[in-house]
Amino acid sequence: MTVSLERLRRCHFAVDVGAARTRVYVKGAGLVVDQPSVAAVNTRTGALIAVGELAQQMTGRTPGYITVVRPIHGGTIxxxxxxxxxxxxxxGDKTRRSLRRRARLRAAACTPHAADPLAQRATIETLVGLGARRVELVDTLIAAAVGCGLPVDRPEATMIMVCGAAATQVAVLSLGSVVTAERIPVGGEAVEHAIMQHLRHQHALLLPSQAVRPLQLALSGNGTAPHGPASTEIQGRDVVTGLARSVRVDTAAMRDAIQTPLTAVMDGIGKVLRECPPDLVADLPERGIVMVGGSARMPGLDQMLRRATGVPVYIAERPDVCAIEGLGAMLEGRIEPMLLGPLAT
Structure with a gap:
């Protein structure tokens, strides 16, 4: 980790390109971009019409010659x-001009744990196309742990769970490295898909894409826990008639519908704990699991994890920006590693 930090201190900006949002950190300026990873394109001319928030608002509302695309899928470009x-x-032009003044522009980027060489190459080529002469890749698990203030460089167990839109990554860290980790291809999008499929099959209702996240919040103040309103009213389009219709949905049935994707996450956590050395597992009842990522705010998910594992579960203060803030801390030199040098004889 020491060598990596030395290289990262020479970087000028960092990028966290996720399936849901893209974030850019510029050294000395902080977080300058935090926008959805969406672009709207005119298929007739190939012109880029909108990016970020504006492009996301266009989803499902564009004429035939405008396509809303997501260049990142599953955490991979x-x-x-x-x-x-x-x-x-x-x-933006102003920030890009200031970056181009650097003699040898260096960039850092988050990559999912155990990303294949093609995915890593795609990230490098993307940043090289922006003018970077060198690109340093950092494991998202390490960056997120640093960003939420965990002592990853100590000889103690640190368990982190990165809840992304397309995948969930779980790992136990110690001495600045990943001891055991598992990447589960289930994220916030899988939960949304389970909700939409339930409404389609049980109520013949098509739900607008923009309404899925509010529906998750409507599951209650305790979300996946069996507390909260018994039912909630949902508006959508009738599958048969195509007309607008509202139905009253049983929240208990909705919780059952999302159990399948969440069960896969529980299985991944169990696998990480089984493969982890016993001495590190013994640290977890005291230190617990820290949740980061945009989907970490899913109502009741932390309580479900707590019941399943029997260890404390905490949500980071700003879970959605932990990874990019961790990269920023490395760029700014705010992280001092524990040096492990050879003993004198």
């Missing part, structure tokens, strides 16, 4: 050219 165009517009 799948369209390098579109990702570069999106990042250029999100960063």
């Amino acid at each position: 799948v369209d390098i050219e579109m990702a570069q165009r999106m990042l250029r517009h999100l960063i």
Whole structure:
């Protein structure tokens, strides 16, 4: 980790390109971009019409010649050219001009744990296309742990759970490295899909994409816990008639519908704990699990984890920006590693 930190201190900006949101941290300026990873394109001319929040508002509301695209899928850049165009517009001309003044522009980027070489190459090529001469890749688990203030460089167990839109990453960290980790291809989008499928099959209702997250919050103040309102009213489009219709949905049935994706997350946590050395597992009842990522705010998810594992579960203060803030702390030199050098003989 010491060598990595030395290289990261030479970087000028950092990027966290996620399936849901893209964030950019500029050294000395802080977090300058925090926008949805969405772009709207005119298919007739190929022109980029909108990016970020405005493009997300266009989802499902565009004419036939405008397409809303997501160049990042599953935490991996799948369209390098579109990702570069999106990042250029999100960063803005003023910031890009200041970055281009650097003699040897260096960038850092978060990558999912155990990302394959093609995914890493796509991230590097995207940032090289923005002018970076060198790109340093940092494991999202390490960056997120640093961003929420966990002592990852100590010889103690630190368990972190990165709840993303497309995947959930769980790991036990010690001495600045990942001891055991598991990447589960289930995230906030899988929960949304389970909700939409339940409404379609049980109530013949199509739900607008923009209404899924409010529906999650409507599951109650305790969300996946069996407390809260017995039912909630949902508006959507009738599958048969195509007309607008509202139905009253049983929240208990809704909780049952999302159990399948959440069960996969529980299985991943169990696998990490089984593969972790016993001495580190013994630290967890005191230190607990820290949840970060945009989906960490899903109502009741922390309580469900607490009941399933029997250890304390905490949600970071700003869970959605922990990874990029951790990268920023490394760029600014605010992280001092514990040096492990050879003993004198």
